[in-house]
């Protein structure tokens with residue numbers, strides 16, 4: 337469902353509400369809530385609301401946190417998606433540390449950790465396979481998670497988690513793969529601003545070209561939600 341809001345504040349509020357609702361339903365159903373967070377700047381407003389206004393509406397002790405993707409850098413590095421999420425969100429709520437799984441580990445290669453991360457998911461996810469909720473951002477180029485245009489990781493079918501060297505950024509990336517993302521009960525994109533307008537149009541209304549607009553590959557078994565502002569939706 338495409339939800340368009342006047343401002344990014346309103347869209348962030350709706351995304352935060354979605355988090356609260358999904359958490360409540362999952363905890364009622366199976367005693368825990370498994371969620372993957374997105375990197376980028378887009379979830380900032382939602383994090384802020386979750387740590388203040390909505391803080392008493394979530395049973396934080398029952399939440400298990402993962403990431404959709406990560407730059408292969410230590411958490412102290414300002415490019416770390418996990419490091420930023422701790423600062424803006426996770427350090428301010430009472431999720432037990434052992435229930436938070438950054439996609440980075442010292443002293444091991446990205447490829448090795450992708451296998452380890454996959455094994456952790458097998459243990460923690462309901463039935464070993466489905467997330468309750470995955471948040472995704474979308475790049476101005478239509479990428480999502482670390483599924484970048486033209487990269488063969490877009491078509492990965494076997495692995496749940498993949499790592500590879502992303503030449504244009506000169507760094508390793510680690511990412512949930514499309515089949516795992518698509519098995520989620522709910523997937524929620526958050527995208528704001530005029531710079532996203534072209535990609536959003538192409539992903540939602542354009543001709544199918546997954547190589548060029550990898551976000552098109554996201555078609556979950558469960559619900560697909562978009563939380564966008566009117567600037568991002570300008571071309572739709």
Ligand SMILES: O=C(O)[C@H](O)[C@@H](O)[C@H](O)[C@H](O)COP(=O)(O)O
Pocket residue numbers: 374375376377378379405406407417472473474475476479480481482
């Ligand atoms: O690590 C990454 O590169 C992100 O996970 C990426 O997929 C991000 O979500 C988008 O690039 C949107 O970024 P913004 O939210 O900053 O626009």
